[in-house]
Amino acid sequence: MSTPRLRIAVQKSGRLLQDSIQLLKECGIRIDNGRDQLKAPARNFPAEILYLRNSDIPQYIQDGVADIGIIGENTLVEKEKEGEVVQHLGFSKxxxxxxxxxxxxxxxxxxxxxxxxxxxxxxxxxxxxxxxxxxxxxxxxxxxxxxxxxxxxxxxxxxxxxxxxxxxxxxxxxxxxxxxSEAVIAASPKIDATRREILDRLLFRIRSVLAARNQKYLLMNVPNQKVETIIKMLPGMRSPTVLPLAEAGWSSVHTVIAEDSFWDIIDQLREAGAEGILIVPIDKMIV
Structure with a gap:
């Protein structure tokens, strides 16, 4: 007996398709899609992609032909079909x-x-x-x-x-x-328990990708006597990591911070004594 696959409906052309496939790739899902295919399996995840007309996706979700769809929320509202929005995606706004x-x-x-x-x-x-x-x-x-x-x-x-x-x-x-409106993942009211479990695994990956998109890994060198002051200024995750440097009297402070927040406090960090500030992109973030 073949393993059930999560059937994911996406728009068959346009910007929403590109963003949807890119999101799945960032989740580590490889799709064997050839030219003009209407259905394509994932190589390394129990899912298959259904390429459909955008306006038809809500009906396929309601009927259970697709387990989930990546679709603009405006289309879901307009078509007045049954479908549970399980995740907002932040693109195609x-x-x-x-x-x-x-x-x-x-x-x-x-x-x-x-x-x-x-x-x-x-x-x-x-x-x-x-x-x-x-x-x-x-x-x-x-x-x-x-x-x-x-x-x-x-x-x-x-x-x-x-x-x-x-x-x-x-x-x-x-x-x-x-x-x-923005792109959302909408789930079928007819999705079964097995495919719901696959969906939960997918949502975990998606949320990790989305959490990382506006976050940066921040590293800076700080005089030891300024470490506590710097830490109080950082609106990052829980407690920053503080590591001693080879040069006596200095530490390296590491944290995760929203990119927009960083630019608001960069001058304050420098004035407080931070040097050698590095900002590193984050690929995934498990919270």
């Missing part, structure tokens, strides 16, 4: 927003009453309008939603926004955010 032509008077969502709104996300928009008690006409279109106001099809749009540059180029201004 965007937001579903309302936008109107620049110069349009807009005091708030209530200004959309009686207006026409073009969108590729009718379910998400409908839920938002209902929650805000707004009566507006939804025009469901695919493709370039942002052109709708310019051709007289709609008064406003509801679309995904990353940087806002596409809105700007089309003379639109972002007004309200309906929901914020």
């Amino acid at each position: 965007c937001r579903l927003s309302l936008a109107t032509p620049r110069g349009t008077v807009y005091a708030g969502p209530q200004d959309l009453n009686g207006k026409r709104i073009a969108t590729s996300y009718p379910n998400s928009l409908r839920a938002y309008l209902k929650a805000q008690d707004i009566d507006a006409e939804i025009h469901e279109i695919s493709g370039s939603v942002e052109i709708a106001p310019n051709i007289g099809l709609a008064d406003a749009i509801c679309d995904l926004v990353s940087t806002g540059s596409t809105l700007f180029k089309n003379g639109l201004e972002e007004r309200d955010i309906i929901l914020k």
Whole structure:
């Protein structure tokens, strides 16, 4: 009897696919995927990858054809299918927003009453309008939603926004955010106990990778009389490691620190006497 494999649905093309496969590689999972394959096994982990249309993934998760999917949370919400979000992944961040032509008077969502709104996300928009008690006409279109106001099809749009540059180029201004989204792992309600155990092993690896991404290993040389002062300044993991140097009166202080936090205190560390400061990337971090 063959060993069960965790069936992982991913987008079959695009940036989300690249980021998903990269994450799995960082988890040490090697995938035997050839050109135009729709299914590919992992060589060294009990899993197989299903390459699917992004909009179809929620249905496959709900039906149990896929045990988990790596998908944008906005798609999961829009399709209104059953699927448990078990991990946020921190990439492919965007937001579903309302936008109107620049110069349009807009005091708030209530200004959309009686207006026409073009969108590729009718379910998400409908839920938002209902929650805000707004009566507006939804025009469901695919493709370039942002052109709708310019051709007289709609008064406003509801679309995904990353940087806002596409809105700007089309003379639109972002007004309200309906929901914020990022890539997530969603699990099927039909996943069995054996595959759930494999999923738990995968999540352990993923969380170790994600924990390391914004963390750096920090090493510095510190005069012994300044060690306690330096340690109090470090917002790192538990207790730093302090090792004596060959030169009398000096120690090497090692810790893990968030990269953003480091830049906030670098000048303070130097003023407190730290020298020879090194910042080393972390590949994985088990916490």
